[in-house]
Amino acid sequence: MSPSGRVRDLLERRTAPLSDLAAHATDVARTCHAMAVRFHRGGKLVVFGNGGPSTDAQHVAVEFVHPVIVGKRALPAISLTADVATLTGVANRVGMAETFAHQIRFLAEPADIAMGLSTDGDCANVLRGLEEAQELGMLCVALVGGDGGQIVESGVADHVLVAASTDPRVVKEVHVTMYHILWELVHVFFESPGVIT
Numbered sequence: 465m466s467p468s469g470r471v472r473d474l475l476e477r478r479t480a481p482l483s484d485l486a487a488h489a490t491d492v493a494r495t496c497h498a499m500a501v502r503f504h505r506g507g508k509l510v511v512f513g514n515g516g517p518s519t520d521a522q523h524v525a526v527e528f529v530h531p532v533i534v535g536k537r538a539l540p541a542i543s544l545t546a547d548v549a550t551l552t553g554v555a556n557r558v559g560m561a562e563t564f565a566h567q568i569r570f571l572a573e574p575a576d577i578a579m580g581l582s583t584d585g586d587c588a589n590v591l592r593g594l595e596e597a598q599e600l601g602m603l604c605v606a607l608v609g610g611d612g613g614q615i616v617e618s619g620v621a622d623h624v625l626v627a628a629s630t631d632p633r634v635v636k637e638v639h640v641t642m643y644h645i646l647w648e649l650v651h652v653f654f655e656s657p658g659v660i661t
């Protein structure tokens with residue numbers, strides 16, 4: 465294959481899963497509505513993930529706390545991936561699987577929203593974070609890829625948005641589009657109290 469043919473092939477692998485998002489428009493809208501309800505009740509968004517998705521968690525948080533579009537209202541959000549002291553302390557003494565669950569136990573409230581990102585849905589600490597959040601009564605949202613792994617199998621998330629690819633690079637790229645759409649639509653619902661029940 466020629467170099468430009470290769471570029472077109474790589475682009476095609478990305479556009480097909482992105483287009484698939486339209487087929488899940490109802491799920492996305494329901495997720496955003498449920499999130500807006502929590503924000504109206506005074507809840508905050510708590511986001512977490514590993515590796516690339518750890519910085520996605522920070523990206524999601526800043527979108528809400530400091531919206532890129534001037535004039536958009538800020539909404540409370542924190543990522544659980546930025547505090548190196550807490551992450552390493554918990555991982556060292558308790559274990560990697562508890563890094564997010566521990567923080568949720570001590571920092572989150574029942575009105576809050578937990579959002580876990582996992583490329584294959586099999587990440588132990590994201591799963592444990594969602595389990596802890598569910599136990600607390602938080603709204604649980606998962607962004608996953610592939611078949612959704614144990615996160616889908618466990619039924620721990622109230623809302624699961626699946627990127628239609630098993631290629632971790634593509635899943636991560638689709639997740640960025642997903643959370644930008646989530647951010648935008650949550651604001652639409654939040655600013656229209658009539659649709660909040």
Ligand SMILES: O=C(CO)[C@@H](O)[C@H](O)[C@H](O)[C@H](O)COP(=O)(O)O
Nearest residue numbers: 514515516517581582583584585587
């Ligand atoms: O994120 C990158 C590279 O983009 C990886 O190297 C990264 O460390 C792994 O994909 C992470 O472990 C992600 O885990 P998960 O999303 O599959 O649960």
